[in-house]
Amino acid sequence: xxxxxxxxxxxxxxxxxxxxxxxxxxxxxxxxxxxxxxxxxxxxxxxxxxxxxxxxxxxxxxxxxxxxxxxxxxxxxxxxxxxxxxxxxxxxxxxxxxxxxxxxxxxxxxxxxxxxxxxxxxxxxxxxxxxxxxxxxxxxxxxxxxxxxxxxxxxxxxxxxxxxxxxxxxxxxxxxxxxxxxxxxxxxxxxxxxxxxxxxxxxxxxxxxxxxxxxxxxxxxxxxxxxxxxxxxxxxxxxxxxxxxxxxxxxxxxxxxxxxxxxxxxxxxxxxxxxxxxxxxxxxxxxxxxxxxxxxxxxxxxxxxxx
Numbered sequence: 512x513x514x515x516x517x518x519x520x521x522x523x524x525x526x527x528x529x530x531x532x533x534x535x536x537x538x539x540x541x542x543x544x545x546x547x548x549x550x551x552x553x554x555x556x557x558x559x560x561x562x563x564x565x566x567x568x569x570x571x572x573x574x575x576x577x578x579x580x581x582x583x584x585x586x587x588x589x590x591x592x593x594x595x596x597x598x599x600x601x602x603x604x605x606x607x608x609x610x611x612x613x614x615x616x617x618x619x620x621x622x623x624x625x626x627x628x629x630x631x632x633x634x635x636x637x638x639x640x641x642x643x644x645x646x647x648x649x650x651x652x653x654x655x656x657x658x659x660x661x662x663x664x665x666x667x668x669x670x671x672x673x674x675x676x677x678x679x680x681x682x683x684x685x686x687x688x689x690x691x692x693x694x695x696x697x698x699x700x701x702x703x704x705x706x707x708x709x710x711x712x713x714x715x716x717x718x719x720x721x722x723x724x725x726x727x728x729x730x731x732x733x734x735x736x737x738x739x740x741x742x743x744x745x746x747x748x749x750x751x752x753x754x755x756x757x758x759x760x761x762x763x764x765x766x767x768x769x770x771x772x773x774x775x776x777x778x779x780x781x782x783x784x785x786x787x788x789x790x791x792x793x794x795x796x797x798x799x800x801x802x803x804x805x806x807x808x809x810x811x812x813x814x815x816x817x818x
Contacts, residue, residue, distance in 0.1 A: 512786055512817045513542040516806065517584055517740055517794035520563050521549035521623075522556040526571060528800050529563065533572045535803050536579055539810035543580035544572065545614070545794055548587050551623035555760060566599045573607035581607055584705065584740055584794060585616030585686060588638060589629060593645040593665060601650065601676040609677035614684035614705065615643060636692060638664045643700040647683060650676060686740075688713070690720060698724035703736040705794070708769065714739055715788035738792035739785050742770035745778050745809055755805060759798040771795065775812035782817065 516536045520529055533544040548565040552558025569581045581603070586596065596615075604611040617635040618624075624631040632638060641662040652658040652672035660667040685697040686705030694717070697704045704721045706714045722732030744759070744766045746752035752773055756763045766772035771781055771793075782793060799805065 512782060512790075513792040514809070514814050514817065515543040515545055515580070515792065515794045516541050517545045517547075517796045518800060519547045519549070519796065519798060520568070520800075521547060521552050521558060522554075522798065523552065523558050523560075524563065524800050525560060526563055526568060529568055530572065530575060531803065532797070532800050532806070533576055533579065533581075535806050537576050539806055540814065541579065541806075541810065542792075543582065543612070544576070545582045545584050545612075548583050548585065548590065549620060549623060550590075550629075551620065551626050553620075566603060569611070570603045570606055573603050573610070576607075576610075578610075580610050580612055582612035582682075582684070583614045584707070585614040585684070587618035587620075588615060588642045589618035589624060589631060589635065593642040594649065594667060594670065596642070597646045597649040598674065600646070600681060601674045604676035604678055604681055605674065607677070611676070611678070612682040612684060612703075613646070614686065615639070615646070616686065634664075640696060641665050643683070643685070643696065647700055648672075650681060684738075688717065690717075694720040694724035695728075697721050697735065698728040698730060701735060703738055703792070705738045705740060706790075707740040708742070708796075709739065711784045711788050714785060714790060718789040736792060737789045738794060739790045740794040740796055741785075742766060742772075743778070743795040743797060743805075743809065744770065744772040745775055745805065745813060747774070747808065747812075755799065755802065758802065775808070775816070778809075778813050779816045782813075 536544045550562040565583050600613050617639040621631050645660050649672045658670040658672040682702040684703045685701035687693040706717050718737045725732045744755045771778045
């Protein structure tokens with residue numbers, strides 16, 4: 512079971528804070544540092560000092576880390592033109608020496624679009640399908656050849672399809688709860704399918720749908736990696752769990768029901784149930800980015816038991 516650290520900087524974080532978390536991620540033996548792609552805080556968080564851009568952040572971290580994978584859960588398809596996104600991600604992959612992964616989603620948070628003047632189209636999912644085809648098609652085009660795409664929403668003519676990433680193929684993540692279109696997109700374009708904030712039972716059901724869609728598309732269901740994203744709140748005792756839950760404005764019982772919370776033993780046991788459902792990778796949503804002791808505890812007493 513791979514454990515990855517997943518952050519939500521729109522809730523309030525500077526680049527220096529994210530750098531400290533990314534370096535701790537690397538030093539403590541976690542597999543990867545991922546971040547959300549949002550420009551507006553959610554809920555009651557103050558969001559100060561303001562948003563940081565996902566791909567600018569990852570470009571900086573690419574030069575300041577050496578081992579960990581770097582990526583997004585999920586880049587919003589509404590934020591960037593697909594041709595521009597392909598250039599950005601390929602460049603960051605070069606800057607990292609080939610450690611980047613792209614999670615790409617349709618975009619959903621209308622308020623942040625209104626706040627920063629970003630168009631919020633109705634037909635987001637259909638656009639996402641074209642975006643996935645364009646981004647992966649640009650990267651896959653042989654050097655010296657050009658890429659063309661003529662779709663409903665995007666039109667590319669004689670693109671040199673440059674730059675190329677450092678990796679032969681940047682892993683692409685698709686995720687979500689949708690019962691039909693989402694599995695189909697994952698089967699066609701994804702290297703990994705991510706089920707965010709879902710129960711063991713719902714994850715197992717959705718993984719099955721993706722596997723079936725992959726078989727229908729002529730792929731083996733085992734071609735994809737299956738993963739979950741879950742909030743994490745671990746403590747050595749009940750008091751420490753309660754303190755960490757309070758720090759992120761959540762209740763312990765709710766976190767135990769909907770995430771990975773409690774003692775290290777409780778969390779290891781629940782991760783085991785996700786593994787039985789087909790998950791081989793967990794993105795630990797860490798909401799208190801100043802609590803690096805939390806990461807140390809997870810590394811020493813959770814990750815060590817899963818190795």
